[in-house]
Amino acid sequence: MYSEKTVPEIYAALRTINGENYYILTSALDSNGKSKLAYLKYLLITAYVMSTFLIGFFSYYFMGQFLKPLEDLNQEISEVTAHKLTTKIPVRDSNDEINVLAKSFNTMIGRLDDVFQSQKDFTASASHEIRTPITRMAFQLENLIKLEQHSPETLSSLKQIQQDVYQLSDLTNSLLLLTKFDKENIQSIYEEVRIDEVIFESFEAVEKSYPNLKMDFLISEATSENALLTIKGIQSLLDIVFINLFKNAAVYSQDTEMDVLITETNENLTVDVISRGETIPQDEHAKLFEAFKRGNNSQNISGSGLGLRIVKRILEYHGAQIIYSSPDENVNKFSVIFTK
Numbered sequence: 001m002y003s004e005k006t007v008p009e010i011y012a013a014l015r016t017i018n019g020e021n022y023y024i025l026t027s028a029l030d031s032n033g034k035s036k037l038a039y040l041k042y043l044l045i046t047a048y049v050m051s052t053f054l055i056g057f058f059s060y061y062f063m064g065q066f067l068k069p070l071e072d073l074n075q076e077i078s079e080v081t082a083h084k085l086t087t088k089i090p091v092r093d094s095n096d097e098i099n100v101l102a103k104s105f106n107t108m109i110g111r112l113d114d115v116f117q118s119q120k121d122f123t124a125s126a127s128h129e130i131r132t133p134i135t136r137m138a139f140q141l142e143n144l145i146k147l148e149q150h151s152p153e154t155l156s157s158l159k160q161i162q163q164d165v166y167q168l169s170d171l172t173n174s175l176l177l178l179t180k181f182d183k184e185n186i187q188s189i190y191e192e193v194r195i196d197e198v199i200f201e202s203f204e205a206v207e208k209s210y211p212n213l214k215m216d217f218l219i220s221e222a223t224s225e226n227a228l229l230t231i232k233g234i235q236s237l238l239d240i241v242f243i244n245l246f247k248n249a250a251v252y253s254q255d256t257e258m259d260v261l262i263t264e265t266n267e268n269l270t271v272d273v274i275s276r277g278e279t280i281p282q283d284e285h286a287k288l289f290e291a292f293k294r295g296n297n298s299q300n301i302s303g304s305g306l307g308l309r310i311v312k313r314i315l316e317y318h319g320a321q322i323i324y325s326s327p328d329e330n331v332n333k334f335s336v337i338f339t340k
Contacts, residue, residue, distance in 0.1 A: 237314045245311065259274040
């Protein structure tokens with residue numbers, strides 16, 4: 001038998017009829033079979049696409065249902081902060097792995113809450129107990145220096161002791177501030193604050209202790225005439241920021257003079273506090289705002305090393321940042337940047 005796969009197909013066969021050999025030739029086109037094969041091809045492709053889609057959809061749905069308790073647990077955990085440690089994760093009536101994890105997390109939260117509460121109680125009690133005798137000592141020293149005649153050596157020693165007492169008082173207040181505030185519990189009392197008023201009030205407060213300090217207040221030409229010079233925040237905390245910066249300028253400046261430059265744009269409000277004195281090495285810039293870290297230019301000057309750390313934390317609460325730079329030789333510049 002012979003065949004050719006042409007269109008139409010050709011078939012040939014040898015047959016013996018009545019003793020004679022005959023070749024039978026025929027041609028045909030199987031249009032029905034071709035159409036069924038094409039239909040089968042499209043049917044298989046459609047079935048493959050639909051089955052892939054259905055498998056993906058049901059896999060996503062059932063996996064979502066299966067992982068939903070884990071997502072709920074993640075949401076509950078993300079809402080826990082240092083001031084919300086009493087919030088417990090809901091526990092279901094089951095013994096699966098997620099429920100066991102929730103129970104363990106609640107146990108950990110309870111222990112952390114005990115630790116934080118003990119820390120807060122200790123800080124509050126210690127600061128109260130320490131500040132009272134410190135205040136009494138400062139008052140007695142001040143009266144002793146004013147009311148009695150002393151030799152130059154005795155007077156110098158008394159004034160040094162008085163400065164140490166004041167430093168101890170600042171250290172106690174600083175430690176209390178570091179543990180008192182939290183970003184979540186102060187944003188609710190934000191108000192509109194004029195930054196120029198904060199600057200002048202802070203300067204007046206520092207000027208009482210450093211009467212020789214001079215301030216050159218400037219508003220940048222890049223600031224439009226319609227600028228409001230306002231930000232959202234808490235004025236009492238912002239006062240602490242600029243009091244610390246102005247104290248640094250008074251203590252570390254060679255000429256007890258500083259420039260305060262305000263620049264307001266559509267995006268930011270920047271306050272630059274610039275003074276002239278010994279600068280801080282580049283490798284110490286990153287550690288400048290850490291607690292109890294002080295630069296090489298402060299070796300012969302008393303201080304707690306907490307001022308700039310408190311400044312940075314307060315500014316973080318206000319969504320702002322502080323940057324130290326030395327744009328020129330013997331020039332110190334602190335830039336406070338508020339995002340509008």
